[in-house]
Amino acid sequence: MHASADTATVTDVAAYMEAICRDARAAARSLASVQTRQRNHALLATAAALDEQRDELAAANAQDLAAGEAAGLDAALLDRLALTPERIDGMIAGVTAVAALDDPVGRIDELAARPSGIRVGRMRVPLGVIGIIYESRPNVTIDAAALCLKAGNACILRGGSEAHQTNRALGECVAAGLAAAGLPAATARVVATTERSAVGHLLGAADEVDLIIPRGGKALIERVVAESRIPVLKHLDGNCHVYLDAAADPDRAHAIAVNAKTHRLGVCNAMETLLVDRAVAAELLPGIAVALRANGIELRGCPETCALVPEAQAASEADWSTEYLGPILAIRIVDGLDAAMAHIERYGSRHTDAIVTEHWSRAQRFLREVDSASVMVNASTRFADGAEYGLGAEIGISTDRLHARGPVGLEGLTTRKFVVFGDGQVRN
Amino acid sequence: MHASADTATVTDVAAYMEAICRDARAAARSLASVQTRQRNHALLATAAALDEQRDELAAANAQDLAAGEAAGLDAALLDRLALTPERIDGMIAGVTAVAALDDPVGRIDELAARPSGIRVGRMRVPLGVIGIIYESRPNVTIDAAALCLKAGNACILRGGSEAHQTNRALGECVAAGLAAAGLPAATARVVATTERSAVGHLLGAADEVDLIIPRGGKALIERVVAESRIPVLKHLDGNCHVYLDAAADPDRAHAIAVNAKTHRLGVCNAMETLLVDRAVAAELLPGIAVALRANGIELRGCPETCALVPEAQAASEADWSTEYLGPILAIRIVDGLDAAMAHIERYGSRHTDAIVTEHWSRAQRFLREVDSASVMVNASTRFADGAEYGLGAEIGISTDRLHARGPVGLEGLTTRKFVVFGDGQVRN
Numbered sequence: 001m002h003a004s005a006d007t008a009t010v011t012d013v014a015a016y017m018e019a020i021c022r023d024a025r026a027a028a029r030s031l032a033s034v035q036t037r038q039r040n041h042a043l044l045a046t047a048a049a050l051d052e053q054r055d056e057l058a059a060a061n062a063q064d065l066a067a068g069e070a071a072g073l074d075a076a077l078l079d080r081l082a083l084t085p086e087r088i089d090g091m092i093a094g095v096t097a098v099a100a101l102d103d104p105v106g107r108i109d110e111l112a113a114r115p116s117g118i119r120v121g122r123m124r125v126p127l128g129v130i131g132i133i134y135e136s137r138p139n140v141t142i143d144a145a146a147l148c149l150k151a152g153n154a155c156i157l158r159g160g161s162e163a164h165q166t167n168r169a170l171g172e173c174v175a176a177g178l179a180a181a182g183l184p185a186a187t188a189r190v191v192a193t194t195e196r197s198a199v200g201h202l203l204g205a206a207d208e209v210d211l212i213i214p215r216g217g218k219a220l221i222e223r224v225v226a227e228s229r230i231p232v233l234k235h236l237d238g239n240c241h242v243y244l245d246a247a248a249d250p251d252r253a254h255a256i257a258v259n260a261k262t263h264r265l266g267v268c269n270a271m272e273t274l275l276v277d278r279a280v281a282a283e284l285l286p287g288i289a290v291a292l293r294a295n296g297i298e299l300r301g302c303p304e305t306c307a308l309v310p311e312a313q314a315a316s317e318a319d320w321s322t323e324y325l326g327p328i329l330a331i332r333i334v335d336g337l338d339a340a341m342a343h344i345e346r347y348g349s350r351h352t353d354a355i356v357t358e359h360w361s362r363a364q365r366f367l368r369e370v371d372s373a374s375v376m377v378n379a380s381t382r383f384a385d386g387a388e389y390g391l392g393a394e395i396g397i398s399t400d401r402l403h404a405r406g407p408v409g410l411e412g413l414t415t416r417k418f419v420v421f422g423d424g425q426v427r428n
Numbered sequence: 429m430h431a432s433a434d435t436a437t438v439t440d441v442a443a444y445m446e447a448i449c450r451d452a453r454a455a456a457r458s459l460a461s462v463q464t465r466q467r468n469h470a471l472l473a474t475a476a477a478l479d480e481q482r483d484e485l486a487a488a489n490a491q492d493l494a495a496g497e498a499a500g501l502d503a504a505l506l507d508r509l510a511l512t513p514e515r516i517d518g519m520i521a522g523v524t525a526v527a528a529l530d531d532p533v534g535r536i537d538e539l540a541a542r543p544s545g546i547r548v549g550r551m552r553v554p555l556g557v558i559g560i561i562y563e564s565r566p567n568v569t570i571d572a573a574a575l576c577l578k579a580g581n582a583c584i585l586r587g588g589s590e591a592h593q594t595n596r597a598l599g600e601c602v603a604a605g606l607a608a609a610g611l612p613a614a615t616a617r618v619v620a621t622t623e624r625s626a627v628g629h630l631l632g633a634a635d636e637v638d639l640i641i642p643r644g645g646k647a648l649i650e651r652v653v654a655e656s657r658i659p660v661l662k663h664l665d666g667n668c669h670v671y672l673d674a675a676a677d678p679d680r681a682h683a684i685a686v687n688a689k690t691h692r693l694g695v696c697n698a699m700e701t702l703l704v705d706r707a708v709a710a711e712l713l714p715g716i717a718v719a720l721r722a723n724g725i726e727l728r729g730c731p732e733t734c735a736l737v738p739e740a741q742a743a744s745e746a747d748w749s750t751e752y753l754g755p756i757l758a759i760r761i762v763d764g765l766d767a768a769m770a771h772i773e774r775y776g777s778r779h780t781d782a783i784v785t786e787h788w789s790r791a792q793r794f795l796r797e798v799d800s801a802s803v804m805v806n807a808s809t810r811f812a813d814g815a816e817y818g819l820g821a822e823i824g825i826s827t828d829r830l831h832a833r834g835p836v837g838l839e840g841l842t843t844r845k846f847v848v849f850g851d852g853q854v855r856n
Binding site: 029032033106112114116118120123125127128210211231249251252255256258259260263345354365367368369371372373374375376377378379380382383384388389390401402403405406407415416417418419420421422423424425426427 | 457460461534540542544546548551553555556638639659677679680683684686687688691773782793795796797799800801802803804805806807808810811812816817818829830831833834835843844845846847848849850851852853854855
């Protein structure tokens with residue numbers, strides 16, 4: 001006896017999750033013989049369903065919003081939860097854009113002949129089954145399902161309980177898209193229960209699920225990492241630095257420092273600490289400070305910074321490690337490139353760090369020696385983004401080292417196998 | 429107070445392992461600014477030390493062999509443990525070959541301009557600190573240290589207690605090579621204690637160690653996977669298949685089936701099950717069976733196979749899942765390509781599988797749909813090997829899906845970060 005994954009009311013969570021995972025594995029296997037055209041058909045049909053079901057989506061979202069208000073969710077959370085017509089437009093545009101991307105699956109690279117006569121290449125193939133565990137923003141349901149499907153994977157979507165009705169309604173649009181293309185519903189399914197234990201069952205299904213991607217706050221990520229028996233692709237902190245070198249072009253230094261902090265505040269690729277070479281601090285910092293203050297940024301500096309910038313408060317040791325995600329910036333004056341890189345090594349989160357300089361060798365050393373997912377010369381940290389990098393769309397930004405590092409697009413949702421073309425070769 | 433990692437006698441295993449891991453992390457950081465030439469110097473000096481210290485190596489190995497005999501190790505284990513002059517020659521040749529490989533570190537691929545004007549590329553960089561946990565064969569000490577160092581990683585080498593003196597002596601050759609090139613000893617260090625708890629400490633050092641590679645029997649791999657808090661790159665089973673399609677060239681079918689089973693028996697890329705399309709079974713199987721029997725291979729078949737090949741015994745259900753690593757072959761007659769792929773899906777280990785056919789579309793389907801690390805057309809499974817694939821050398825064959833799949837060479841010991849070249853760009 002086992003529960004059906006299509007049951008709307010889940011009574012036995014363990015049996016339900018087992019069925020969900022098993023069905024996803026079967027769907028992933030059947031995707032191996034599905035052509036690009038059919039996957040794109042499902043994506044475009046999902047976009048159409050989102051457009052047709054705007055009323056149902058609004059009604060479901062209103063239920064979640066009412067429940068959230070009753071439960072006392074704060075305004076920021078309610079805003080993230082809200083499914084406005086513009087946000088539905090955004091999801092439709094996103095799915096349509098994913099359909100238009102090149103299919104990564106089946107591409108063979110590096111095919112070359114070996115001395116034995118065999119030809120060896122590497123074929124890009126789907127990862128298999130991907131579990132997505134996320135909070136709040138319901139658009140993840142559509143974005144993640146679209147990217148996983150495009151890359152030939154099945155996915156299991158487990159959103160936050162505060163968005164359950166919205167995610168359910170979005171899941172029905174995906175189901176309609178899959179059905180229109182003749183693909184099984186288990187190819188991308190929203191978990192139909194808000195039971196907390198469902199997450200544990202998902203994280204333990206190592207035989208059926210190949211990768212877990214958590215998206216949300218640090219507490220969620222840490223719980224997933226601690227509990228999972230399955231590889232996790234995750235994003236932790238974005239404590240990003242800009243270092244203004246002694247040979248920085250002053251205009252570029254000013255523009256990049258201000259943009260990296262103020263362009264958008266609550267994002268992981270915003271600058272959180274500005275490092276400045278002592279040789280140019282007196283020249284550069286006061287003007288940058290004025291511009292930052294004019295943008296409402298609170299400044300916290302080392303003693304030398306405070307001497308140059310009277311509006312700056314004294315930074316504490318904790319400031320160097322803090323990802324503010326808000327209108328605060330830490331500033332430190334350092335003794336050249338080595339001190340800057342040592343600071344980044346000690347306090348940084350290996351997400352994105354930039355140097356502003358016209359000095360060739362120092363730029364090369366920074367590129368090579370700073371151990372972060374994105375390392376930049378003369379550009380704003382805000383460019384660390386799948387769309388800006390040309391990945392088409394991103395499922396997230398990985399701060400891990402293995403498999404995928406930095407913005408993760410379709411390629412990170414695939415793997416490569418070796419293919420060998422022979423003419424009867426045997427080994428001697 | 430903490431133990432020094434150079435202490436020959438380890439009294440506090442926890443403190444010793446903590447020091448080992450911390451020192452390895454520091455060594456990995458310092459490797460970021462070490463040039464190719466210096467790493468190659470260390471490799472060639474290690475090769476020279478192996479040649480100079482043949483007497484010391486032989487004496488250390490004799491200690492292990494004597495202890496192993498006294499402990500009643502079987503002949504196969506003692507043979508694997510033995511460090512013959514030829515095996516030392518092999519290690520010297522191996523390290524020298526690794527020194528001659530192209531340096532993967534610092535290579536930038538896919539550098540291209542984006543609409544914003546930034547140029548984005550991907551730079552190959554070391555993984556960091558790699559822990560290698562292995563059994564028996566002492567050559568792993570040298571092979572793994574050489575590959576890790578070439579790729580710019582620090583490594584911690586923990587071999588089996590039965591090879592402890594041999595590994596210690598080999599570690600001294602590596603230390604001599606590192607010292608000759610001015611690199612810290614912690615760049616590649618053999619763990620100086622045989623305490624079993626040392627492995628647990630290594631597997632728990634998630635802040636200091638980036639990857640664990642276990643090499644050995646299934647029990648070792650499973651222990652490592654169960655205990656590790658660090659990503660593991662592993663090799664489980666090699667239950668490899670050859671499928672003889674209805675459109676197989678008879679001579680190729682015969683040659684590949686016989687080579688894949690008999691070229692070498694105890695290896696992970698040897699064929700363990702032969703699948704034959706019913707349409708050609710009567711034509712192909714009797715001759716292949718004669719050749720296999722002449723090579724001392726015991727045959728276990730499905731009922732139809734047994735009818736065609738009287739020498740074959742009846743295969744049990746368990747035979748289809750078994751990696752014999754010896755002179756036994758399971759044979760099954762199947763109903764065409766779909767049945768063959770379903771058998772491989774159900775019983776295979778996703779290591780290496782081959783089809784023999786002249787039929788274009790069936791070859792393409794097999795390549796695309798068989799979900800194994802290596803998929804071959806008209807070639808012996810025995811080619812699934814880093815050297816045959818042109819990787820230069822391999823640290824192992826991964827049956828994982830993430831990061832590295834199939835034979836793992838230098839590339840699998842590195843990761844890629846994004847590099848951004850700007851001219852002052854900011855985001856609008």
